[in-house]
Amino acid sequence: MTANVLFAAGAEQWAIYRSPLLDALDRLGVAARVATDFPADEVDYIVYAPGSAVQDFTPFTRARAVLNLWAGVEKIVGNPTLRLPLARMVDHGLTQGMVEYVTGHVLRHHLGMDAHILHQDGVWRPDAPPLARDRRVSVLGLGALGAACAQMLVTLGFPVTGWSRRPKEIAGLRCLTGEDGLGQTLAEADILVLLLPLTPETEKLLDAARLAFLPRGAVIVNPGRGPLIDDDALIAALDSGALGHATLDVFRVEPLPPDHPFWGHPRVTVTPHIASETRPESAAEVIAENIRRGEAGEAFLHLVDPDAGY
Ligand code: NAP
Numbered sequence: 001m002t003a004n005v006l007f008a009a010g011a012e013q014w015a016i017y018r019s020p021l022l023d024a025l026d027r028l029g030v031a032a033r034v035a036t037d038f039p040a041d042e043v044d045y046i047v048y049a050p051g052s053a054v055q056d057f058t059p060f061t062r063a064r065a066v067l068n069l070w071a072g073v074e075k076i077v078g079n080p081t082l083r084l085p086l087a088r089m090v091d092h093g094l095t096q097g098m099v100e101y102v103t104g105h106v107l108r109h110h111l112g113m114d115a116h117i118l119h120q121d122g123v124w125r126p127d128a129p130p131l132a133r134d135r136r137v138s139v140l141g142l143g144a145l146g147a148a149c150a151q152m153l154v155t156l157g158f159p160v161t162g163w164s165r166r167p168k169e170i171a172g173l174r175c176l177t178g179e180d181g182l183g184q185t186l187a188e189a190d191i192l193v194l195l196l197p198l199t200p201e202t203e204k205l206l207d208a209a210r211l212a213f214l215p216r217g218a219v220i221v222n223p224g225r226g227p228l229i230d231d232d233a234l235i236a237a238l239d240s241g242a243l244g245h246a247t248l249d250v251f252r253v254e255p256l257p258p259d260h261p262f263w264g265h266p267r268v269t270v271t272p273h274i275a276s277e278t279r280p281e282s283a284a285e286v287i288a289e290n291i292r293r294g295e296a297g298e299a300f301l302h303l304v305d306p307d308a309g310y
Helices: 011-027 092-111 113-117 144-155 178-187 231-240 280-296
Strands: 003-008 032-035 045-048 065-068 137-140 160-163 174-176 191-194 218-222 243-248 268-270
Touching: 003 011, 003 280, 011 032, 011 280, 045 280, 065 280, 092 113, 092 144, 092 191, 092 218, 092 243, 092 280, 137 144, 137 178, 144 160, 144 191, 160 178, 174 178, 231 243
Parallel strands: 003 032, 003 045, 045 065, 137 160, 137 191, 160 174, 191 218, 218 243, 243 268
Antiparallel strands: none
């Protein structure tokens, strides 16, 4: 049987993904037609991205799975018409990009690079930074991205504490869970990295009370999702000097409006949701492998738990 794969991720992505996807399916020996249009009741798999024209999944009566092109699923997981298995994207190209972003921004703050990059003013400031072993980093979220970033930071010598919903053992880092674990993880964060998904449980996780657990002058790096942090509480903590800096890649509203106070804040760095992205060649392999699995009656990879929301 030839599977019908509906590419419902927009024209721009179709231009980028068409060839890698067809090549990947071919390499795996999967007989499939991939197109941006099929009668709904003839579709076997839906390749999806937020903003897709497909919002009602009810007509896709024979579809076996929705395969999300992105890691974050908060814009689809709560869709009441979605009864199909939903797979999210775990792509080694995406992971590598995130490891590079997080490592770069952690090293910027650890090494105090701004002091030398921004102040070429003739003043000799001979303060050498401490070694990584003397800078504590915490990572909230130890999934595909958080765990990879934490491991790189461990490799560089940082003492790393990680926090996740379920208990974990990851070589080289201390892994904590629960509200007490969160308090400890925050209290030990000279630099805090957020790589949690956005769910009802994680929205505004970092409110004023939890931000107050962070050591004075701590730095936040957030490539997770904007609503993980209470923006007003963050600005208040930065204004008071309780926090030293926030490097933010993701926001409650994107693009971040030009008049948003984050843009001009001296203790905020805005990056425009570029921490990492799905890479077509490697991501197409993940999509193709899931279609192969579906056709072979095997379990899908990277399934989302609708109850947990990620
Ligand atoms: P993932 O593999 O699903 O991992 C999520 C992690 O968060 C897991 O460790 C999970 O715990 C933990 N978690 C979820 N809810 C929690 C809760 N209530 N309390 C404590 N821990 C909780 O996700 P991922 O692939 O690493 O991606 C993480 C997020 O990165 C995405 O959801 C997306 O928002 C963001 N992202 C951003 C960019 C960008 O360019 N800025 C790019 C890609 C992704 P368990 O391990 O116990 O399940």
